[in-house]
Amino acid sequence: MAKKKTEQKKWPEKWHEVNPGCMVFAAGNAANYKTGSWKSQRPLWDNAKCIKCGICYIFCPEGCIQEKKDGFYEANLDYCKGCGICAHECWPGAIVMREEEE
Amino acid sequence: MNPVQNFEIFAPKLVDRKEYLSAGHRACQGCGEVLALRHILKALGDDVVVANATGCMEIISSGYPQTAWEVPYVHVAFENAAAVGSGVEAALKALRRKGRIADRYVKTIAVAGDGGTADIGLQALSGAMERGHDMIFFCLDNEAYMNTGIQRSSATPFMAATTTSPAGEAIPGQRTQKKNVPEIMVAHKVPYVATACPSYPIDLINKVKKAAAVRGPAYVHVFSMCPTGWRCASEITIKLGRLAVETGVFPLYEVENGKYRLTMEVPEKLRPVGDYLKPQGRFRHLSPTDIEKIQAHVLREWDILLNKVECMQPW
Amino acid sequence: MGKRIGMEVAIAAAEAVALCNIDVAAVYPITPQSHIAEHVADIIHDGRIDSEFITVESEHSAISACAGASAAGARAYTATSSQGLMLMHEILPIVSAMRLPICMANANRAVSGPLNIWNDHTDIMPQRDSGWISLFTENGQEVIDLSIMSFKIAEDPEVMLPCVVNIDGFQLTHMIEPLEFPSQAEVSKFLPPRKPFASLHPDNPISMGCFAMPDTYTETVLAKETALRNSKKVIAKVFSEWAKRFGRKYNVVETYKAKGADTLMLTMGSMGETASTAVDEMRKAGKKVGLVKLRLWRPFPVEELKAAIQECKTLIVMDRAISTGGAGGPVATDIKSILYGEKKKPRVLNVIAGLGGRDLTVSDFVAMFEMAKKKKDETFEIYGVRE
Numbered sequence: 001m002a003k004k005k006t007e008q009k010k011w012p013e014k015w016h017e018v019n020p021g022c023m024v025f026a027a028g029n030a031a032n033y034k035t036g037s038w039k040s041q042r043p044l045w046d047n048a049k050c051i052k053c054g055i056c057y058i059f060c061p062e063g064c065i066q067e068k069k070d071g072f073y074e075a076n077l078d079y080c081k082g083c084g085i086c087a088h089e090c091w092p093g094a095i096v097m098r099e100e101e102e
Numbered sequence: 103m104n105p106v107q108n109f110e111i112f113a114p115k116l117v118d119r120k121e122y123l124s125a126g127h128r129a130c131q132g133c134g135e136v137l138a139l140r141h142i143l144k145a146l147g148d149d150v151v152v153a154n155a156t157g158c159m160e161i162i163s164s165g166y167p168q169t170a171w172e173v174p175y176v177h178v179a180f181e182n183a184a185a186v187g188s189g190v191e192a193a194l195k196a197l198r199r200k201g202r203i204a205d206r207y208v209k210t211i212a213v214a215g216d217g218g219t220a221d222i223g224l225q226a227l228s229g230a231m232e233r234g235h236d237m238i239f240f241c242l243d244n245e246a247y248m249n250t251g252i253q254r255s256s257a258t259p260f261m262a263a264t265t266t267s268p269a270g271e272a273i274p275g276q277r278t279q280k281k282n283v284p285e286i287m288v289a290h291k292v293p294y295v296a297t298a299c300p301s302y303p304i305d306l307i308n309k310v311k312k313a314a315a316v317r318g319p320a321y322v323h324v325f326s327m328c329p330t331g332w333r334c335a336s337e338i339t340i341k342l343g344r345l346a347v348e349t350g351v352f353p354l355y356e357v358e359n360g361k362y363r364l365t366m367e368v369p370e371k372l373r374p375v376g377d378y379l380k381p382q383g384r385f386r387h388l389s390p391t392d393i394e395k396i397q398a399h400v401l402r403e404w405d406i407l408l409n410k411v412e413c414m415q416p417w
Numbered sequence: 418m419g420k421r422i423g424m425e426v427a428i429a430a431a432e433a434v435a436l437c438n439i440d441v442a443a444v445y446p447i448t449p450q451s452h453i454a455e456h457v458a459d460i461i462h463d464g465r466i467d468s469e470f471i472t473v474e475s476e477h478s479a480i481s482a483c484a485g486a487s488a489a490g491a492r493a494y495t496a497t498s499s500q501g502l503m504l505m506h507e508i509l510p511i512v513s514a515m516r517l518p519i520c521m522a523n524a525n526r527a528v529s530g531p532l533n534i535w536n537d538h539t540d541i542m543p544q545r546d547s548g549w550i551s552l553f554t555e556n557g558q559e560v561i562d563l564s565i566m567s568f569k570i571a572e573d574p575e576v577m578l579p580c581v582v583n584i585d586g587f588q589l590t591h592m593i594e595p596l597e598f599p600s601q602a603e604v605s606k607f608l609p610p611r612k613p614f615a616s617l618h619p620d621n622p623i624s625m626g627c628f629a630m631p632d633t634y635t636e637t638v639l640a641k642e643t644a645l646r647n648s649k650k651v652i653a654k655v656f657s658e659w660a661k662r663f664g665r666k667y668n669v670v671e672t673y674k675a676k677g678a679d680t681l682m683l684t685m686g687s688m689g690e691t692a693s694t695a696v697d698e699m700r701k702a703g704k705k706v707g708l709v710k711l712r713l714w715r716p717f718p719v720e721e722l723k724a725a726i727q728e729c730k731t732l733i734v735m736d737r738a739i740s741t742g743g744a745g746g747p748v749a750t751d752i753k754s755i756l757y758g759e760k761k762k763p764r765v766l767n768v769i770a771g772l773g774g775r776d777l778t779v780s781d782f783v784a785m786f787e788m789a790k791k792k793k794d795e796t797f798e799i800y801g802v803r804e
Contacts, residue, residue, distance in 0.1 A: 013636060018166075059137065061136045088338060182477065
């Protein structure tokens with residue numbers, strides 16, 4: 001995933017620093033929040049089985065599964081919440097969910 | 103098996119690669135609704151303005167000082183997505199005509215949940231569609247007021263347990279059938295009305311593109327699987343969406359100028375509805391008789407839909 | 418002085434707005450505002466101005482559509498009254514928090530129940546805390562002038578707040594008065610097309626109306642409060658500019674024969690004209706009485722009011738609304754609050770009158786004056802109620 005435009009506002013803000021009307025001018029700066037810490041299991045690809053169909057990419061609610069240069073796929077673990085959809089939907093069973101180690 | 107009429111190549115690789123909703127949004131693990139939204143935005147591209155009602159999608163994406171939206175976005179209140187969208191559409195029209203903004207077409211869309219569409223939002227939706235604004239209204243239907251804690255809506259299916267229609271000793275869950283909002287939209291003579299499901303992403307994307315091509319109102323009702331509210335494992339989100347379609351609980355169809363057309367394989371026999379109900383905790387209190395009742399209703403509705411497909415002529 | 422023409426004030430309000438290069442009007446009809454809605458429709462349907470006209474299905478949708486339009490950068494206008502304003506209530510603080518400079522005409526009408534379509538101020542009072550700039554008009558010329566000025570005030574980059582112009586329903590909206598309109602060229606020079614601070618367009622995608630957690634909400638309250646307070650400076654500036662361009666000077670607090678008065682009456686809205694005639698009569702009869710007319714209701718013009726009323730001995734505040742179960746009329750209550758810490762302050766008496774369209778005549782004002790003088794305590798009086 002391309003690096004997001006990140007506007008790091010000084011936090012907490014004084015009253016006059018809050019954007020008028022609570023507008024947010026930096027589109028997509030939610031990328032600053034790494035939801036990857038939510039997961040209790042992570043997806044792992046076995047590229048020997050992967051047929052490069054892109055199903056995992058299309059069904060990820062986070063949009064964090066990307067096609068790599070070699071055409072295989074991987075999840076951006078900064079954002080992956082470990083829902084398990086990709087592993088469940090993968091036709092050739094190339095993705096397994098592994099418990100997060102301590 | 104019936105030969106499939108409109109076989110669409112399932113090609114995720116042909117879908118727009120850009121993500122219009124940044125990761126980092128706070129949707130639940132396995133949220134079918136945010137997945138649907140992701141597909142919808144890919145179908146529309148950059149030149150869109152989104153008016154969103156209060157609800158799951160608004161809360162998970164726009165907590166100050168962050169926003170997950172890569173496209174222009176406005177949220178005002180719960181029941182007025184269609185009214186706010188009407189204002190945006192009128193403004194973009196007037197400003198473009200008066201030369202105050204770029205001379206290029208920008209699509210206005212309104213996005214609301216089942217509450218903000220069928221219940222508290224119904225008036226604004228009806229008004230906007232009647233006035234004929236050039237706007238697509240998306241109902242992201244997770245079948246209850248999920249964001250506030252899974253309270254029932256008029257889109258909650260019969261006998262589903264929610265916090266305001268609990269599976270109690272005296273009254274076992276939701277007492278009424280799901281309100282048919284697409285039918286209400288057809289009655290408003292909306293030129294393009296469709297049902298869609300993110301388990302069928304290419305179909306969903308194609309329908310959104312069709313809706314966007316209308317220079318007038320369009321309505322897309324999107325089935326939004328919710329593991330949190332439906333009490334099921336997060337990994338079966340996509341499977342549940344597929345089961346809803348295959349059992350006839352949520353048929354996929356579109357209505358173009360009054361002409362109904364199924365956009366799914368028409369099976370000889372629909373899958374038994376129990377296959378769809380059993381994995382969900384919100385239906386776990388159902389007895390076999392209850393499931394039979396639901397099965398009869400699904401088959402009846404399916405027949406009515408097939409009748410419409412056969413008989414309804416374009417306006 | 419320019420040419421004056423006889424016109425119904427509601428029609429004139431619509432004609433004034435038509436000079437203002439509005440982009441979107443979303444109006445739902447309600448008596449006694451309907452002539453404004455209808456005439457705006459006439460103007461747009463005749464192609465006299467280039468604006469979208471959204472025939473919304475309720476007032477809630479009217480203000481919501483204006484919110485969407487204003488967020489997209491348009492100059493948005495609406496008008497309503499009483500029950501319609503109450504239906505908008507949910508959205509009013511939202512649009513002021515979102516800093517959307519929507520302008521609205523409110524034909525003051527009593528709030529149900531019981532249903533009553535005639536004039537009083539009970540509809541605007543529940544919107545006191547909504548963060549809108551609120552101006553009151555006394556006659557048709559003020560309606561024209563303030564309607565045009567409201568856009569300039571609202572859109573000023575130091576303000577960016579919505580503005581409501583209050584016009585007494587029937588008592589003022591349906592009066593035919595001799596009125597002078599500035600020319601389109603003059604108004605266009607005074608009020609250029611809107612240049613929004615931020616707007617919805619893919620050329621610069623932003624998110625508007627984001628929600629705030631407890632760690633931020635308090636700061637947004639102070640931001641909105643400060644913006645509304647500071648708008649008074651801009652209002653005074655716009656009033657001065659109007660005086661230079663068109664020769665009519667407005668003030669946030671107007672006074673009439675207040676010099677040397679030991680009793681002052683205070684009014685808001687069209688009853689000020691009747692009260693002025695009563696003051697003339699009483700002055701002729703030797704009474705040292707004067708009149709203060711509140712033009713700016715929110716932000717409450719604390720300094721200007723204090724300056725106008727501090728020297729008198731008795732201040733009789735005429736309220737056209739009541740705060741049920743509270744401390745009397747809303748205007749009197751606010752005035753007593755600002756005087757609380759003052760060493761020198763008048764005795765404040767509160768008369769509530771003219772509710773539900775009950776007419777107020779010159780002799781009524783004289784009678785209210787006499788009634789107030791006789792009062793031994795400071796409880797409020799409802800003038801003319803049959804007990």
